[in-house]
Amino acid sequence: MNSTDSAVAGAPFYPSIEAFANEVERLLVTCDFDAALERIQGFVRGVMFDRRSVAKVFADPVLDSLCQRIGAVVAPAMTRANPACTEDRVDCVILATELYRAGGHSAVIGDLISTGRFGPRPVLMLTDTLNSADATIPGERYGDLVEIAIAPSGSLIDKLHWAFARLFVLRPRRLILLNHHYDSVAIAAAQPNVADEIVFYHHGDHQLCLGTTLTHTLHVDPHPMGYHHCRVELGLTDNVYWPLDVTDLGTRTRTNHGSALRTCSSGSSNKFELDYKYRYADIVPQLIARTGGTHVHIGPASEGLLQRIHDGLDDLAIPQARFIHIPWVSSVWRALEHHQIDVYLTSFPLGGGRAAIEAMGAGIPIVGHDSFLSSFYGGQDMLYPEAYLWKTPDQLLDYLGNVDFQQLERESRLARMHYERYHTRDSLITAIDAGNMAPVPPPLRPQRSDPMQTFLDDVQYALKxxxxxxxxxxxxxxxxxxxxxxxxxxxxxxxxxxxxxxxxxxxxxxxxxxxxxxxxxxxxxxxxxxxxxxxxxxxxxxxxxxxxxxxxx
Missing domain, CATH: 1.20.5 (Single alpha-helices involved in coiled-coils or other helix-helix interfaces)
Structure with a gap:
């Protein structure tokens, strides 16, 4: 546990949001802004790391208001310390927490920059609130397309001072928030007057995320689930939809007609290893046995998950070579083509949006999971409407055991059509240029929860x-x-x-x-x-x- 999680360590958690707010209020009275920022960050991390909150707790205006109050007090002092600058204003500042070599939000930043709608060379500022940012990643990912600035290692109040100092000098016309869920510094810094327009890009969308309820921002949701949920459940009726954009790398001609099915899944380990009724590691060996083919797994995986898969293969007398693990690829799209994948299986329990879009762009038929917890888990609404959804492993195995290549060819075309309609560079540019009048996403599929299984999960995993x-x-x-x-x-x-x-x-x-x-x-x-x-x-x-x-x- 990080030191910033001290708010929840060694003591019962807060009985109400008001109890937490009262504790932060006492810190504000004594002007201990660093401790207040730490408390907020620790609280959010405590909530978001708890399985029971995932896809259930998304936002809280009290937390956002506390961050804004801290920033409102600190900003004037920073203005006096940093008199008006005569330098030219920058078109855009992207304020994020940190980047990863593999990760959706890091790719999203590159996609936004590539639209050309945010100036010739946006400034990328990283708050690095956990003092864990890898300074080499921004240059590796974006090269000279951005100017990079990373907050020096130190306390959260020092990082807030740094953020204000930079923003007052840069005076951006547009500020885009791509903060991690818990980044209290970024939300405190996003004062209404720091830019002509502030965009909150809601990428931390399946867990509690600071900044979601800010009223002075253009709230952007990157997928249908988030857009409809924020609008209907959270009451954010002015939100807009900016579709995820993946560079078009073309489609391949299918050459493995008549051969055994080649399937693939991709994603970070957390998408496959959450506590859930069905285990990915248990289903993979059965899947390979049923199709008689090969399954490719792209992404990091724990030794425990891999060992469970290998043990399952041994139990079914399946050669280990029919399971291929690739820890990292620069392009899922290219990897799917290289391995001649016939069907892409979305990650579960937690679905991944960008990888599914790459599969659809490559014309790969998709099979998704209809999660009994939430549509945010399965990510079914990211897929083309005709994509098959399984609720139980038997349904998945039956479908893959009986699907024919004529059907796969038809779904290949449907997948590609969905990509071309919603996820090209032109689609993203159209949404950005439209402002508050951006096109709406496709409607949601019906989704039914299973309260009994959810309750049983809460009982089973309570101590974990x-x-x-x-x-x-x-x-x-x-x-x-x-x-x-x-x-x-x-x-x-x-x-x-x-x-x-x-x-x-x-x-x-x-x-x-x-x-x-x-x-x-x-x-x-x-x-x-x-x-x-x-x-x-x-x-x-x-x-x-x-x-x-x-x-x-």
Whole structure:
């Protein structure tokens, strides 16, 4: 756990958002803005890491308001310290937290830059609130397309000072927020007057995310689930849809007609290894057995997941070579073509949007998962409407076991058509240029939850859920200490008892030896007495013999 999570470590979590807000208010009264920023970051991380909040808790205006209040107090002091600048204004600043070599939001930044709608060379600012950013990644991903600035390592209040100082100098016409869920610095810095327009790009869309409810931003959702949820459930009626854009790399001619099916899944490990009723690692060996083909997995995977897959293959007597693991690729699109994939299976329990778009662009038929938890889990609404959705593993296996290549050819065309309509560069540019009048996304598919299974999951995984585990950690730690102390005491008692046993045995041996010596001494004494007695009787007999002789003379 990061140090910024101290708000939840070692104590019960907050019973209400008001209780948390009151704690932050007390810090604001004392002007301890750094601690307030830390508390907010720690609170969000505590919530978002808990399985029970995923695809259920998305936003809270109290948290956003607290961040804005901190920024509103700090900004004037920074304005006085940084007088008006005479330098030319920049067209756009992209304010993010940090980047990854593999990850959707890092790719989104590149896609937005490539539209040319944000100036010739936007400035990319990273708050790096966890002091963990890799400074080499921005240059590797974007080269000279952006000017890069990363907050120096330090406290959150120092990072907020840095952000304001940079923004007051740059005076951007447009500020795009692509912050991580917990980045209290970015949201505090996004004051209404720091740019002519502020865009909140809601990429942290399936968990609690700071900034979601800001009213002075253009709220952008990058997929249908987020757009409709924010509009209907969160009441953000002015949000717009900017479709995810993936560069068109063309389609391939299918050459493996009549051969065994080649399937593929792609995504980071968290998309496959969440606690869930169905396990990806258990289904893959059955899938390979049913299709008689090969399954390719693209993305990092834990040793445990890979071992479970390999064990499953062994149990079914399937050659290990029919499962191919590729930890990283520069382009999922190219990888799907290179491995001649026939069907792309979306990741589950947590679906991935960008990889599915690459598959559709490449004309690869898709099979998605209709999650009983939420449409945010399965990501079914990212797919072309005709894509098959499975609810149970048996449905998946039956479908793949019976699908024919004529159907796959038809779905290949449907997948490509969906990509061309919604996910090309032109589609994204059209949405950006339209402002508040951007085209709306396609409607959502019907989705039914399973309250009973959700409840059973909550029961089954209760002790593993982040906040519960955090709350009971001190108790478990104390229990561990008690067990250790008891073990030490038991060992000491055993050692003492063992020592006493050894001493008793030694005393018994010594006693036996003394008894033996006494017995031997007694026998010796008896023998001597017997000898003495015999000697006395002999002498008396000799005396009597002499006396008799004297009488008879």
């Amino acid at each position: 859920d982040h906040l519960t585990a955090t709350a009971i950690a001190p108790i478990l730690t104390q229990l561990d200490r008690d067990r250790v102390e008891r073990a030490v005491r038991d060992a000491e008692v055993e050692a003492l008892e063992q020592s006493q046993r050894h001493k008793t045995v030694a005393l018994l041996k010594l006693y036996a030896q003394e008894v033996e010596r006494a017995r031997a001494h007694g026998e010796q004494l008896s023998a001597r007495l017997a000898m003495i007695e015999r000697s006395r009787l002999w002498r008396f007999a000799r005396f009597m013999q002499r006396a008799v002789r004297l009488i008879w003379r």
